[in-house]
Each structure stands twice: as structure tokens, then as C-alpha cells.
Amino acid sequence: MKKVLLWLAITLLILSGCAPSLNNNEDEVVEKENDTKQPEKSIVPSYQLSDENYRTILPYRTSSSRGVITNQVMNRMDIGEMETGLRRLSKAYYDPEKYFFEEGQYLTSDMLYKWLDRNLTKDQVEDALNKRVEQIEKSGKEVDEEDKEAIRKELQLGLNPAIADDESKKQQKENPKYLTHILEHNFLKKNEDNTVELIGASIGIAMKSDYAFQTEIGGPTYHKKIDKKTMLKKGKQITQTVLERVRKIDGMSDIPIMFALYREEEQGSPVPGSYVAKTQVSGGDMTIGDWETVNEENILFPSDEGEKKYYDQQQLINDFSNKIQEYFPNYVGVIGEGFYVNEELQKLTLEIPLEFFGKGEVIGFTQYTYGLIQEMFQNYYELEVKIKTNKQMESVIYRDAGDKDPVVHIFDK
Template sequence: MKKLTVLLLCALLVLTSCAPSLDDEDEVLQNEEDTEVETSIVPGSRLGEEAYRMILPYRTSEARGIITNQVANRVDIDEMEEGLRRHSVDVFDPEDYYFQEGRYLDESTVISWIDELNPDRPENLTDWDKETNENNPRIFSHILEQNYLLRSGEEDDNTVQVAGISIGIALKSVYRYQLEQGGDYFYYDVSMNEMLAKGYEIAETVVERLRESEDVPDVPILISLYREEAQNSPVPGNYVTKTLVPSGDNTIGNWEDIDEEYILFPSNKARSEYITDYENFNNFGNKIAEFFPNYVGAIGSGFYVDGELQRLTIEVPIEFYGKAEVIGFTQYAYDRVQDIFPNYYDLEINVTSSNNVESLIYRNAKEEQPTIHIYH
């Protein structure tokens, strides 16, 4: 218990020392076409080297919320946004740029483009059989826009304006359809090549239309294609390719492949492609099962880039009957983390009961000691 108390106190000191200082906040002026100049606040601190400062008051997207009607899987929705911001770091340096949700593509525009750029569906579903459906799959799901702002280059000028745009295009890996209203669902697996061909076509059209719009500034546009996972998948899909369209250009040049994926633990794919990580995960579960009879198994998600594990997130569900049991379990899991998992990737373990998250163990890459938090 003394060891745990010391760890919690150390974690509190670290968090206190890293907390953003309100004294470092800065005022900027947002200058947009056909609008009044608006005074905003920029926090002085960032949450990490790859985190963007966000201008306050926070302004939501003009297409806010419609992604939930277009992308079926919650984990895909989260990863599409986070992944696009992660890839934007390579183009729009967080040291200089500020983040803002998309302001140019509103709800009606996004919906109309999705309808227009997908194959038409008959009003009567029975007019299409399986072959016709699978020859005309609706692959294109959503367009996500993010804006990146810079200060004016003039000295002592606090005006900021959009200096970069990132666009994520969501595309299905599985097309679900019906042959009659209320009938059974059928599923068509969309190949990578078929998905990419559709994605390239859509990307060209999106760039052309953005460049034609008088409301959209002539800035670099990052376009990334996102491949969704199946609707019931516990892990998200991933971005598969990206391209940067420089300011002044209205056509796309070369695409750059993205080698990243999320892997479910335990799974056959994890065992066949990442055997060491798979064995470490199983070893962790086996050690816990030896001492805690209420343990029923863990589930994990590993994020890989270029075949290397970057982040492993594990959920450990267990039924507890008292806070002391939570503390004892967390202490034991803490020790097993140090014994089993190497520290070259980020690790997060959430210990949960039927209704709550009971405790958290996390360790950033290259750190020696994990940090513990017990929820009360």
C-alpha cells in the first residue's frame, strides 16, 4: 500500500508540474471572409509535442454530428478524426498552427456530395438483385474537414486565418444492403483496389470543388482516404493513403501509402502476424487468472505503424466486491506490466467492473515506471 501511495503522489506532482498555465493564454483575432473580426483566446500550453492548440471559444464544424449517420461504427468515427489530425502533424506543424473544426463544408454540402458521388439506388429495392447491388456498391460514407490556422506574418499582428485544410474521406470495406424493405441484410466485401479507385475519383472531385469555391482560401489541402472496418468490429479501420495538394493546384499528384492498422487481442490475426505481442498479452491474462477467480478475460487493441506496435490498450473486466479488492488487483497488475510488457510503446490498461472504470494503469513509451490511478 505504501508503494501505491508513493506512486499516486508522484503522479499528482507530475500532472501538477505539466498542467497548462492560464497566465500563458494569448488573444488572437480571427479574420474570415464576410464576417466581423472576432477576438479569441489561444491556450499557451499544448498537451504534447503532436497536440494542437485550439482557439477558444471552441467553434464546432458546420457539418457537426452528421458523421454518426454516415459511419456506422463508433470506433471508426473516433479514429477517423484522431487519425486525420495525426497525419496533419506532418504537414501543419503544431508548433505554429492552431486547430479548428471544418468551417467550409456544411451539412447540406456533405450530404449532397455523398449522394451525388455514390451510385443511385432505386426507389423500389426489389428492382435490384444481388448482382446489381454488388456491381454498384455505395462505398463513399463521409467527408471530414479540419482547418489549420496561422498567425499573420506581419510583426505584432495577432490576426489568425486558415492556412491549411485537411480532408478525410471515409470508404467502406463492407457494403451492407437489402433486397426488400425489412428483409435480410446482405454483405459485400469491398476489395482494397475497388475502394481506392473510388476514393481517388472522389478526392479529385472534392479538390476541384474546394478550389472553385470563392469561400475557401487557396491553401494547401491534405487529402487522406480512410478504410472503415465492419459495422460490428471492436477495433477501428485506418487511413490507407494520403496526398498533399499545394496552394494554387487544383489537381492531385502522387499518393503516399500509409502502413498502419489496429489489431484485436486476442485474435487469429494477432497470433499469426504479431506473435510476440500476442504471447505477452496472453501471459498477462494468465498471470491475473492465477490469483483472481473473478477474472473472465481481457480484450486489447494494438495500433501498428510500419509493422511496429505504437500503442496497446487493454480492458480488463472483473467483478469487484470492495475497494480494497480493486487496490489489490491494481497493485498486482502493475507488477505484471513491468514483468511482461516492454516499454517501447504506449500502454494503457483500464480495469473495469460492470458499471464503472475502477482503475487505470498507463505508461508512455520509453518510461520505466507505469502510473496508477484509482477511481473513487
């Protein structure tokens, strides 16, 4: 187990800035309904990491669609941003000081895989229906017209466009898969009788910016770029259908729901995509009204986009990189990622890949980097600097927005 060395007597900053804020109350035991609608004991922790973080109820219940996102979203950067971004947007609707967070319990894996698939053409529906009926009848059961109609409806749950021939490059490009994933978050409140109940939900809809496909196994991979305007149009249509379906689920028929559209980055992108639009419907509403633009973005530094949109930040990182090279010439360069809201920098993450030959070298380099941060970087945004070798993290320098001095962690093997 790694020990953490705290350098430059910054222990007090860590204890005051990073430790959970404590309420005077002890952990509370509450009752909530389980899948059998019977009350079960749960614990509401008295610890809260900060006023901006949701508390969760224990024992922790994982999502009913656990694992779907890792199978559907190809860029690993998008997986984390989609989840953390949805929680971030939810705070405008569900106050972390009043409500508790729980992973989605209503949209199941089986349900999502059917929704995320392509729809079927009429001929494909009938072919699939005949095969299903044949399988059922082989088991000795009869299938009437009502059963067949139910099967037809089940076969047409896919929210991506239908195509007659998936080996046709033309059809694939004209009808790309737009929808990648649907992410559900639940928010609970504690009642006076010491029970908790669902008071609202947030649902993130992940949409592609680039559709990669093959027309034959082992064949070449083709790409279809999806512009933002088309993605928004399709995403809003899909969201309306999702709302109509969600309202039929027991427990979600009359709660407020916040929907947010997430635009993925390409599969190999070193930075994630971002949420681009959001809306909320009141409890019981079946129709989505106006959408609000979400102006968030993640920018890679150095890059052509970074230089074009945020020249000052890119130049700062270049200058920082040059200063490091004066001290340690055998490194490959600083990699930066800036998170912006309304074109204002909120968080800057810098990664410095190096090769060290001793712990003293790590400490000396970290000390030098710490000084550069104090000299060069303003403190109106969150800053995180990761110093790494090809094997592990060696040290981390972190400063929260508004703080004067950074916190340093040097990891000992």
C-alpha cells in the same frame, strides 16, 4: 463527482507527465474573421497539453458539419479513429508548435449529405426535376431553363454510384456505396498584426470495406465485401472530385490541402479501421498527384489476425491473461488492441473486465496488475490497462512510451 485516488506515491509522475506544458506568455487575444467577414475577438490559450497537441482558439467553434459523422459511420470505433488519425497525419504538414487547430468550417452538413448520397440516373434526374419544378411553380414562381439546369446539377452531386432500382440485390451488389464520410480539419496561424488566418486543411475520406444493404424495409441484410484495391481506386477518384468542388468554396481556393483515405472496419468490429493512403496538394492546385501509402493498423488480441501477424504480442497477452487468472479465476479474459505503424507497435490498450465486491479488492488487484506490467511489458510503446466492472471503470494503469514506471488511477465512487 468522482474523486481520483493516486496510488503508490506516483503523484509526481502525474503532475510532471500529464499536466499541460505552460508558456510564459498569458492568453493572447487575436482577431479572426467570422461568417460576416467582420473581425471578432478570439483567445489563443497559452496552455498546450504537449508539443504534439494542437492548441485551439477560443471560443471553440464546432464543425459546420457537426453530427454528420455519427449518422454516416456505423462503427463507433471508426468515428474516434478517423478524427484522431487525421490529426495525427496532419502533424507531418502542419506543425503543432506553429499552428492552431479548428474543426472544419467550410464543408457544411447540407453540402456533405448531398455529396455522400448516390448519384442519379438520367431518368431519376428528370423525375426529380419535374417534381421540384412543380413545387416551385405552385408557390407562384416561374422556372426557366437556366433554373432547371441549376437544379439538374444539384441533383447530381452524389459521389456514390447511381442505380436504377434500389430494390435490386444485383444492382446493389454491383454498385455498392463506397463513400461514407468526408471529414474536414482546419489549421490557422497567428499573424504579426495579432490576427489569425487559415493556412491549410486536412480532409479525410472514409471508405467502406463492407457494404451492408436491404432491398426492402424489414427484409434481410445483405453484404458486399469491398477489397482494398477497389476501395483505393474508387477513393482516389472521389478525392479528385472533392478537390475540384472544394476549390470553388470561398476561402479554400488557394490553400494547401492534405487528403487521406480511411478504410472502415465492418460495423460490429471491436477495433477500428485505419488510414491507408495520403497525399497533399499545394495552394491553388486542381489535380492530385502521387499518393503515399499509410501503413497503419489496429489489431485485436486475441484473434486469428493477431496470432498470424504479431504472434509475440499475442503470446505476451495470453501469458498476461493466464497470470491474472491465477490471482482472480472468475474473470472472462483480457481484451487487447494494438496500434501499429509500419508494423511497429505504438500503443497497446488492454481491458480487463471483472466483478469486484469491495474497494479493497480493486486496490489489491490493481497492485497485482501493476507488478505484472513492470515484469512483462517493455516500455518502447504506450501502454494503457483499463480495469472495469460491468458498471464502470475501476482503475487505469498508464505508461507513456519510454517511461520507466506507470501511472495509476483508482476511481472512488
